[in-house]
Amino acid sequence: MNELTKVTTAKDxxxxxxxxxxxxxxxxxxxxxxxxxxxxxGVAREKTVFVSGIGCSSRFPYYMASYGFHTIHGRAPAFATGIKLANPELDVWVITGDGDALSIGGNHTMHVLRRNLDCQILLFNNEIYGLTKGQYSPTSRVGTRSPSTPFGSVDRPVTPCMFALGSGARFIARGIDVHKSLPDVLKAAHAHKGASFVEIYQNCVVYNDDVFASFTERSVAQEKQLWLQPGEKMLFANGEKGLALDCDRLCLKIVDGSDPSVIVHDPKNKGIAAMLIEMPQGFPVALGVIYEDPAPTFESAVIEQNAAAASGKKADLQALVSKGQTWQVEKEPHKL
Known part of the structure; x- marks a missing residue:
């Protein structure tokens, strides 16, 4: 068994x-x-690349025994695109934060999602700029006090998963940093062929501690977390409650878990996915795979197009350079 196919452990x-x-x-x-x-x-370290931008999360590639690229602020998706196009066999992971991906890197994140590059994008969301000492970020809530918003933020925050949905992402999921189900979410993201967008609620103990406590604390987790499973009913609170569709108002409603109207999760339903992403106060937070509807990947389309363009043609650099309008500069005799 060679290096590329050997079984690995977490320590490796x-x-x-x-x-x-x-x-x-x-x-x-x-x-x-x-x-x-x-x-x-079952992937090989030698065919795996972790690409990051700038921020606390972006130190990630240093700690993985694989290839890694610590790039510039907000541009990790652009580097990841180049890497995947240069070598489609590589398994590319983008590690980013709410500031890196949704502020200076907002347009790059949008384009990698709409193009559907085959990569896994892990967005660590702590609703604050941690590396630069606690300024408010694109996901910070209204009223957040920080060095850059001493009287409280008046901005409406970005909802990362809704941003991804609007950008044309074909896989959207959520997880929690310390939750036991996070590896399952990561496996689902990796199994998807195309751009997989995973928002991870990540606690910043220094500048935004316990910002997610309203649904992550053990005492409220059962009541406030809805872990979605394809083909299974949307139940929470130990199965005592569920979500159903209010057909009159075209929105979700909470019903008794035994109610036959409880929705069965269909990840391809984009409309329901939008409702799950932005559920109102009093509802649980949707976690797991929220939306998945595979489509052809960007790099496969580029490779196919290039192959078609090159079909039946012979590479001739001189002919290419000489094509079209060309001229030659003749050396004039030296004049006194």
């Missing part, structure tokens, strides 16, 4: 670099979840 995916995040940061949990997941995917 951990680099020799000292992991340096703030004590208690949710990034540690995400890193461990990814390292535990990689062996189950």
């Amino acid at each position: 995916w951990a680099s020799d670099q000292e992991v340096r995040w703030c004590p208690g940061c949710g990034d540690y949990a995400v890193l461990k979840a990814v390292q535990r997941t990689m062996p189950d995917l």
Whole structure:
């Protein structure tokens, strides 16, 4: 068995670099979840690339024993696109944060999603700029006090998954940094062929501690978390409650778990996916795979197009350079 096909363990995916995040940061949990997941995917370290931009999350490639690229602010999707087009056999992961991906990198994130490049995009959302000392970010809630919004933010926050849906993403999921089901979400994202967008709720213990406590705390988790499973009913609160469609108002409603109107999760239903992403206060938070509707990937279309354009043609650089309007500069005799 050669190096590219040997069985790996989580330890094989951990680099020799000292992991340096703030004590208690949710990034540690995400890193461990990814390292535990990689062996189950059966992928080779030599064919895996982690690409990041700028931010706390963007230190991630240093800690994976694979290829990695720590790029510039917001541009990880552009680098990932180039990497995948240059070598489609590579397994490309984009690691980014809410500021990196949705502020300076908003247009790059949009384009990699609409193009449907085959890659996994993990967006660590802590609703704050952690690396630059706690300024408010595109996902910060109205009223968030920070060094850049001392009187409270008046911006309406971006909803990452809705941004992805509007950008044409074909796979959208959510997870929580410390939740045991995060590896399952990562496996589903990897199994999808195309751009997989995964928002991970990640706690920043220094600048935005417990911002997600209203649905992550153990005491409320059963009541406030709806873990979606394709083909299964949308039940939560230990199955005592469920979601149904209010046909009069065309929105979701909470019903008794035994109610026959409880919706069965169909990831291809884009309309229901939009409702799940932006459920109102009092509803649980939708987690797991929210939307999945595969489509041809960007790199496969480019490869097919290039092959068709080159079919029956012979490579001749001189002929290409000389094609069209050309001229030759003759050297004039030296004049005194």
